[in-house]
Amino acid sequence: MSPVLKRPKEKFTLPAKYLLFILTLLCIGIMFLSFKTPVINSPINTVAGTVLVPFQNGISNIGSWLSEKSSQLAELADVLDENQKLKEEIDRLTIENTKFQQERYELSQLRELLELDEEYSEYQKQGARIIMRDTGNWFSTFVINKGSNDGIKINCNVIAGSGLVGRVTDVGPNYAKVTSIIEDNNNTSGLLLSTGDHLVVTGDLSTISDGMISFSKLVDSSGKAAAGDKIVTSNISEYYLPGLLIGYINEINTDSNNLTKSGTLTTAVDFEHLNNVLVIMELKQVVNK
Amino acid sequence: MLKLIVSTFFILLSFLLQGTLFRALSLSGIVPNLMIIVTASYGFMRGRRSGLLTGFISGLLIDIFFGDLLGYYALIYMYIGYINGVFRKSFFPEDIKLPLFLIMGSDFVFNIICYILSFLLRGRLNFVHYFFHIIIPELVYTIVITCILYPILLRIEGKLEWKEKEGA
Numbered sequence: 001m002s003p004v005l006k007r008p009k010e011k012f013t014l015p016a017k018y019l020l021f022i023l024t025l026l027c028i029g030i031m032f033l034s035f036k037t038p039v040i041n042s043p044i045n046t047v048a049g050t051v052l053v054p055f056q057n058g059i060s061n062i063g064s065w066l067s068e069k070s071s072q073l074a075e076l077a078d079v080l081d082e083n084q085k086l087k088e089e090i091d092r093l094t095i096e097n098t099k100f101q102q103e104r105y106e107l108s109q110l111r112e113l114l115e116l117d118e119e120y121s122e123y124q125k126q127g128a129r130i131i132m133r134d135t136g137n138w139f140s141t142f143v144i145n146k147g148s149n150d151g152i153k154i155n156c157n158v159i160a161g162s163g164l165v166g167r168v169t170d171v172g173p174n175y176a177k178v179t180s181i182i183e184d185n186n187n188t189s190g191l192l193l194s195t196g197d198h199l200v201v202t203g204d205l206s207t208i209s210d211g212m213i214s215f216s217k218l219v220d221s222s223g224k225a226a227a228g229d230k231i232v233t234s235n236i237s238e239y240y241l242p243g244l245l246i247g248y249i250n251e252i253n254t255d256s257n258n259l260t261k262s263g264t265l266t267t268a269v270d271f272e273h274l275n276n277v278l279v280i281m282e283l284k285q286v287v288n289k
Numbered sequence: 290m291l292k293l294i295v296s297t298f299f300i301l302l303s304f305l306l307q308g309t310l311f312r313a314l315s316l317s318g319i320v321p322n323l324m325i326i327v328t329a330s331y332g333f334m335r336g337r338r339s340g341l342l343t344g345f346i347s348g349l350l351i352d353i354f355f356g357d358l359l360g361y362y363a364l365i366y367m368y369i370g371y372i373n374g375v376f377r378k379s380f381f382p383e384d385i386k387l388p389l390f391l392i393m394g395s396d397f398v399f400n401i402i403c404y405i406l407s408f409l410l411r412g413r414l415n416f417v418h419y420f421f422h423i424i425i426p427e428l429v430y431t432i433v434i435t436c437i438l439y440p441i442l443l444r445i446e447g448k449l450e451w452k453e454k455e456g457a
Contacts, residue, residue: 016337020371023345027360027367034359041359055305063313070314125359132308134355137319137423138403141355143308163402177354185411205408206418272318 041170049147049172056131056175057145058087064275123241124280126150131175138205140180144277147174155239157280163268164188164233164244164275176279181246182208182271189232190246194225198234201246207264209269212250216262225252231265243282248254292449296331299442303327309363319423321345321430322396323438324351327436329395332373333380333388344370355379357415369395382447388439389432396431400424 014022034041128144146152147227148171156168158178166180180190181203188201199218218225229249235242245268252263303323310418311320324347332340348366352359373391380387413419 013338016341016371016374019338020341020367023341023367024364027364030360031358031364044353048350052301052305052350052354055301056309059305060309060313063310066310067313079298089424132305132354133312134336135304135320135324135351135429136322136355136403137400138407139355143354175354184413185407206415206422208411209422 035287045170045172049174050077053131053143053145053172053175055144060129060131124281126152126281127276128176128279129276130274136211139183139185140208140271141169141183142178142180142274143175144178144279145175146279147172147176151174151281152176152279153283155241155283157241157244157284158277158278159244160269160274160277162245164240164246165271165274167239168169168279178277180271181197182267188235188236188240188246190231191242192220192225192249193216193230193232194226195220195222195229197221197225198236199231201231201265211272212264212266213272214245214262214264215249216255216259216260218252219259220261225249225261226250238286239284241282242281292335292339292453296327296339297435299323299327300343300347300350304347308354314457316430317426319426319430321434322399322427323371323431323434324366325396325399325431326392326438327442328370328440329373329392330388331378332370333391334443334446335374336377337374340370340374341367342370342374344368351353356383365399368397382443388443389435390441392435393411393428393432396428397424400427422433 067161122126128146130142131145132143134141144158152168152171154168154171156176158165164181166178166183166186168176169179170177179186181201183203184205186203190199190201191197192199197219199215201213201215204212204214215231227249231246231249233240233242233244233246247265247267250264250266252261254261303326306405307320307323311323327339328347331343344366345363347364349360351362351366356362373395376387376391400423404416404424408419409416
């Protein structure tokens with residue numbers, strides 16, 4: 001034994017100041033890299049997806065179960081009241097329904113004549129479940145449980161029910177990131193079905209709590225656009241397949257330039273209670289420059 | 290080493306809960322910011338180094354799954370963790386006022402930065418609306434969750450420190 005007491009060796013640690021400086025540079029570096037090329041994303045996505053997605057799947061199951069239970073309790077009183085009203089409505093609707101059935105029969109015959117297949121049923125679709133939503137309150141991106149292993153590619157269109165939800169903006173092996181049309185920094189090229197005029201649909205955080213987003217740049221030369229009109233994705237949209245339903249006009253105003261109109265629209269999809277979505281496997285055809 | 294495992298566990302747990310369970314339990318669409326609580330707490334409990342690393346990892350997770358740019362949230366969270374680390378000298382485990390104040394401040398500053406960088410710069414000038422509909426509700430909800438989460442973090446941290454001293 002040496003007479004000199006051995007002092008425990010001081011472990012070398014980088015001072016916090018320098019570490020902060022290095023990581024700041026790293027952050028700025030990868031920001032530039034990921035802005036320019038997607039090359040850095042795919043290995044990171046693979047690692048993150050393999051580690052975290054199984055947990056996300058599990059916890060989101062618990063989460064949806066809990067919210068279901070709590071809303072069930074809250075709704076019980078309303079439901080009893082509603083039940084009475086609904087019964088009356090059923091009678092009314094049954095009569096209406098028979099009328100519609102007749103009309104539907106007529107419609108299908110006419111469609112056959114025009115060789116017009118139903119627009120949506122042409123596309124090959126795949127169901128997916130939302131497993132995680134944005135951690136912040138500013139945007140509404142979400143993650144679904146299907147990824148490149150299931151054939152999902154970047155820019156695949158995502159719908160729910162009959163309405164447009166958004167598109168895939170990033171994809172890992174077992175998950176995909178979906179950017180929704182209600183996001184505040186998202187613009188979608190739309191088409192007013194009644195007049196055939198183009199417009200721009202913009203997400204809006206300040207009105208989405210009422211289920212509305214805004215639209216602008218509608219050149220309504222015939223002056224026929226009115227509240228309740230359908231807005232679908234336009235055929236000149238960069239990412240979206242034509243004819244997917246976005247929503248219905250809620251309010252329409254003439255802009256101060258007297259040329260274009262803008263206003264708000266109610267989305268066809270209830271984004272607050274969205275759990276399952278459909279991913280259209282077909283991509284919009286793009287012209288390679 | 291044990292400290293590292295514990296903090297990694299809490300970062301992952303808060304990230305997963307924030308996007309799944311708390312989304313389901315959100316109040317009028319607002320979720321509390323658990324990751325700010327964890328980042329700030331490890332900042333003032335363990336110092337600048339831990340604070341900035343915790344922030345960096347938390348932010349990077351958000352970037353990977355939800356961000357447009359890789360490294361954007363990592364940068365913001367990292368600075369928040371670092372600044373909280375500066376307050377380690379005035380932190381005492383018995384005192385609840387400073388942690389509450391720091392977490393509140395961190396969440397507030399984070400949301401102001403988010404507003405400025407991703408909303409104000411795009412011409413969304415209606416600050417008052419975002420202030421009362423996003424920033425303040427999130428702040429209140431975060432404080433409520435802090436009252437539950439922070440004591441757990443503090444108690445585990447105390448146990449770890451005690452164990453470390455015993456080992457030395």
